[in-house]
Amino acid sequence: MAEAKSQQRATVASATADEIRVLNPACKNTLVERVPLAPRTFASLAGKTIYLVDIGWGGPDAAYDVFQLMQEWFAGNIPSVKTVLVRKKGAYGVDDPDLWSEIKAKGDACIIGISC
Amino acid sequence: MSRHAKKLEELGIPTAPCTGVNVSKYVAGWDTLYASGIPLRYVVFPLPVAGAPRLAHEMYVNGNDPVTGQPIMEEIVAALTKQLTADEQMTGLPPAALESRFLPPDTEENLQELFKVEDWTDYLPIVLPTEERVSSMLGGTSHKPDEVVKTITWPGGARQVTVEKVAISAVMAGAKPQYLPVILATATMAPFGNSTTSMANMIIVNGPIRKEIGMNSGTDAMGPYNEPNAVIGRTFTLLSKTVGNLHAGVTTFSSLGSNLQYNNCCFAENEEALPQGWDSLSVQSGYQKEDSVVTVCTGWTYISSVGEVQLSYPPQFLIRDYMRALSGQGSAALLCADPLVAQNLRNEQGFTTKEMLARWLSENVRIPAQQYWGNGVVATFNWNLGLQGLEPYATWQKMPPEELIAPFSNHKAINTVVVGGQTNNLWFITDFRLGKGVSIDAWR
DSSP states (O other), X not given: OHHHHHHHHHHHHHOOTTOBOBBOOSOOOOOOOBOOOOOOOOSOOTTOEEEEEEOXXXXXXXXXXXXXXXXXXXXXXXXXXXXXXXXXXSSTTXXXXXXXXXXXXXXXXXXXXXXX | OHHHHHHHHHTTOOEEEEEEGGGHHIIIIIIIIIISOSOOOOEEEOSOOTTOOHHHHHHHHTSBOTTTOSBHHHHHHHHHHSOOOTGGGOOBOOOOOOOOSBOOOBOHHHHHHHHHHTTOSOSSOOOOOBHHHHHHHHTTOSSOTTOXXXXXXXXXXXXXXXXXXXXXXXXXXXXXXXXXXHHHHHHTTOSOOOOTTOOEEEEEEESTXXXXXXXXXXXXXXXXXXXXXXXXXXXXXXXXXXXXXXXXXXXXXXXXXXXXXXXXXXXXXXXXXXXTTOOOHHHHTTOOTTXXXXXXEEESOEEEOOSOOBTTBOHHHHHHHHHTXXXXXXXXXXXXXXXXXXXXXXXXXXXXXXXHHHHHXXXXXXXXXXXXHTSXXXXXXXXXXXXXXXXXXXXXXXXXXXXXXXXXOOGGGEEEEEOSOSSSOOEEEEOOEEOOOEESGGGO
């Protein structure tokens, strides 16, 4: 898509006859400061505690069993992983600092979702 | 969801956020550049997730990410364990591209094509915004071209929408300078509703400016038969794409989309035909009759009465019945009533104010609890609130599925606008929620 746009712009730029000048309808957007990811300090999930957080997008039944199936996958593939399946409090976009603190205190990693 | 994943990452917790394929381009690009600033390791799921059976979810978990083609669970493990790249450790501001006031000169044909390629149009012909045309448009307001009308921060970043930028989109839509104050007032509410649920907007104008610029509030007011109704509504769409940056597959993800977004159902209230005691929308919002005001509403659904009111079944009964098909989200409903229906409701049924009708509907529209919770928007927004004990959701969650509830519990969210030409006593019931009324006079 971006390449196609670039080619289109190139075509536009090469035109020479009957040119007119128009104002740019778009607004410049401000970029935000980049934030680094948390360091990955373990190369394997063996023996780790992973929180699975259902944010509730689409309702209480939308994705909960996806996380249950993930639990089954870990049990079958990396059985030493401990999984904790929780529902985030409040609507899907609402912050849940208590849960983040719990994960920080008791967990090693998190899988969260599923937004659409 | 990126805000949750970002907080976890900032706490030092490796996180694998999972998302549907519909927003994969957004989360991989726009969100990092303009919103969260963090290059989250998203794992992408096929759709649908909500409403899909467990068997489908099994296939997803044991299948592949539709974007990368890699096994989803292996991607999750990698997202949590793989060493960070240099890009993932980056801090500070990335280099910004310059954006000029003018586009490079070109032929009309090429520029028309460029505007489509950039997705700045609704794919109907536009008027190219030359400096002369934009300057003429700016004659419709006393405000300076560089005055900021609004800073749009959704869906990420900050875009300062100036009077000139609004005038550019107004030219593109085919507006006349005298429409500009209305368009500037609507611009304060831009961009339009955007959700996977295929939202739409409705633009309603009140006050003297309706007559000054020739808006239609009578026969065919809600159809394509009046220039200012059509063009003001269209400008809101173009603004949503030019300065709002809403582009399909990148920042918008409506599953079906909404045809209402071509014009945003723009019309004027028929204030001259309001029954005695019924205030206009703008007066209900706290303005005076002499004020010109625009109200931008957001919703999804638009149901017609189809046929005229029958003596055997008062209009409020059929309105009540049809409201049972609305979600009840936020208690929001907007009745668009022909003056004949409004007169009937006032004179024959005894609703001496719009509020009285709203209270009656609030009390009398009832649906089974399971129907209420069967709507995904309602479930997404309100189920977890119920789990926290917030009423009435906590009570409604515990009810037997067939028990009736009154989902329009806040009568203040049920509104009525009188529109139409009194050629037949018809009405529409919609689930549109009123936005805040905005002064048009402030933008003259």
